Amino acid sequence: MNERILLDSALRYFLEIVRQGSINKASTTLHVAPSAISRQLARLEAELGSQLFERHPSGMRLSPSGELLAAHARKARLEAARVVEEITGLEGIQRGTVRIASVEGLASYMLPHLIVEYRKKYHGIHFDLAVSSSIDVTKHVSEGLADIGLTISLAAERNIKVEKRVMAPIHAVMAASHPLAGKPHVTLAQLSHYPFALPTDNTTIRQLFNVSCSRQGLLIEPVLVSNSVTPLVHFAACNGGVTLIGDVSVRHLSQTAQLVSLPIRDREMSGRTIEIQTLAGRTLPKGVADFLDALMQALEATPVM
Known part of the structure; x- marks a missing residue:
């Protein structure tokens, strides 16, 4: 059984237009003719007495009325899925x-x-x-x-x-053989003497790192920048230098990686x-x-x- 059974076609089509940004793209994903989707949308707008989308050359954007309906329709879809799970035999927490x-x-x-x-x-x-x-x-x-x-x-x-x-304080992560690995905690000033692998500027870790370095007048140029945490951690595990990761995440790193994580005492590093x-x-x-x-x-x- 599918939650679509409990969700009106017009609402399903409406949500797909929201997701895809156009009737033609919604038609492709739904395998329904564009004309049928347009009719359902027109029916919704007529019944509600309000325009649900603003038409632009770049696509269809929700109007204020459309935003309200989208919030309702998403919750209705999720509630339908929950009910279907229970009706089809979900007892307790089995599947x-x-x-x-x-x-x-x-x-x-x-x-x-x-x-x-x-x-x-x-x-x-x-x-x-x-x-x-x-x-x-x-x-x-x-x-x-x-x-x-x-x-x-x-x-x-x-x-x-x-x-x-x-x-979620930020920790310094390094190989167990790193010169600082035996310390109980470190500062960015201490870490600045070693190569760094850092995430990109759009991450909170990098932003807090930049703020802390700026406050202290530290100039640290990373030797590796990545938008993925995995190569940063492997860089540290290979004894390439130091990387930064949240405390909650680092506690679940594989112990076979021979990594050490140390709290960073600079105040910005505990602000996440x-x-x-x-x-x-x-x-x-x-x-x-x-x-x-x-x-x-x-x-x-x-x-x-």
């Missing part, structure tokens, strides 16, 4: 899919570990994990494309419920916050709600230095 959107550091290290442990208890639960930027994680949740979002705290967003916030997000006003399926609890407990259990 289902948890869709997660997460920033890369948490997706690469913490979440796989947690998913493995969770599936030992509920092996019928499957996971769909999308790795995105902080902004896109929130967008995935607000558009109903993800059940749970794990992101770095930004400005408050409409239609988003913050289930939990935890501090992780948020667990869901769609406001939504009743989560049982499996999603239970995994959300496990996720929040895992973050609570993570000691913060």
